[in-house]
Amino acid sequence: MSSTTQSPHTSRQRGQTMYERYLRTDDLLALQKPSEERLHPDELTFQIVHQTFELWWKMTLEQLRLAMAELGGGGYGDAVRALRRAVSAQGVVAQAMRQLEFVAPTDFLVIRTGLGDGSGADSPGFRAILRAAPDLWDAFEGALAREKTTLVDLYASPQAHPALYDCAEQLTDFDETFHLFRAAHLKLAQRNLGLQATGTGGTPMEMLVRTLGDLLFPALWEARDQLLAQVQQQQGNAGVPGASGHGNS
Numbered sequence: 001m002s003s004t005t006q007s008p009h010t011s012r013q014r015g016q017t018m019y020e021r022y023l024r025t026d027d028l029l030a031l032q033k034p035s036e037e038r039l040h041p042d043e044l045t046f047q048i049v050h051q052t053f054e055l056w057w058k059m060t061l062e063q064l065r066l067a068m069a070e071l072g073g074g075g076y077g078d079a080v081r082a083l084r085r086a087v088s089a090q091g092v093v094a095q096a097m098r099q100l101e102f103v104a105p106t107d108f109l110v111i112r113t114g115l116g117d118g119s120g121a122d123s124p125g126f127r128a129i130l131r132a133a134p135d136l137w138d139a140f141e142g143a144l145a146r147e148k149t150t151l152v153d154l155y156a157s158p159q160a161h162p163a164l165y166d167c168a169e170q171l172t173d174f175d176e177t178f179h180l181f182r183a184a185h186l187k188l189a190q191r192n193l194g195l196q197a198t199g200t201g202g203t204p205m206e207m208l209v210r211t212l213g214d215l216l217f218p219a220l221w222e223a224r225d226q227l228l229a230q231v232q233q234q235q236g237n238a239g240v241p242g243a244s245g246h247g248n249s
């Protein structure tokens with residue numbers, strides 16, 4: 001059959017369909033250990049889940065960089081869209097990580113013997129996101145300065161700069177989803193290794209617990225402290241009951 005009469009879905013070159021060539025499925029599917037080399041059948045899940053993270057974090061980084069550029073150029077709507085995609089990608093990997101809850105701790109301990117000193121702490125995607133966050137924050141602060149507003153004022157009057165407010169909220173969402181990854185990952189690590197273990201990379205579990213206090217954009221959360229204090233002061237001046245800051249909500 002001549003190539004002109006072939007459907008685009010079945011056209012072959014060197015025995016591969018267009019789909020296979022375009023997506024390089026041969027390469028992709030060779031990126032996991034073949035079954036005869038696996039230490040345990042669930043090593044396939046272990047590798048696929050980690051590789052999934054690296055792919056989606058690669059895309060996340062692209063979106064964060066795009067958002068950074070848009071913030072720098074005043075394209076706040078486009079920055080919001082890029083940030084929204086970055087946030088949504090964290091939901092995809094969060095779901096993927098749950099697959100590892102099907103791996104029994106005793107089976108994970110077998111898989112772990114093949115990791116050497118390999119550790120998730122060396123994840124290129126994770127590290128790149130941590131490195132990008134301060135630059136992204138600088139770009140956002142630049143936008144605040146350009147619009148002649150401050151973070152607390154932005155939160156006090158969202159309608160004064162709606163697009164910038166949306167950016168701030170997407171950055172908050174991103175910080176939150178990143179934190180939720182760390183929290184879910186900690187529980188996954190603990191259900192496999194217990195509370196006292198030291199990781200293959202030499203990090204004690206206790207250190208992972210402490211990272212839960214880390215924030216990508218601490219100023220976003222501090223702004224809420226300031227807003228609360230500001231509002232309580234105004235309400236106190238106006239004689240609103242419960243405005244002293246000692247209540248629970």
Ligand code: HEM
Nearest residue numbers: 050053119120121123126188189192199200201202203211
């Ligand atoms: C059975 C599943 C897993 C276990 C038991 C586990 C365990 C651990 C441990 C003990 C650490 C501390 C560092 C060290 O190794 O010494 C760590 C760090 C880390 N792991 Fe995992 N992990 C698992 C799955 C994953 C997955 C699916 C990812 C996704 C890429 C991941 C990413 C990370 C990252 C980014 C760190 C550094 C965390 C930080 O510095 O806040 N881990 N993991």
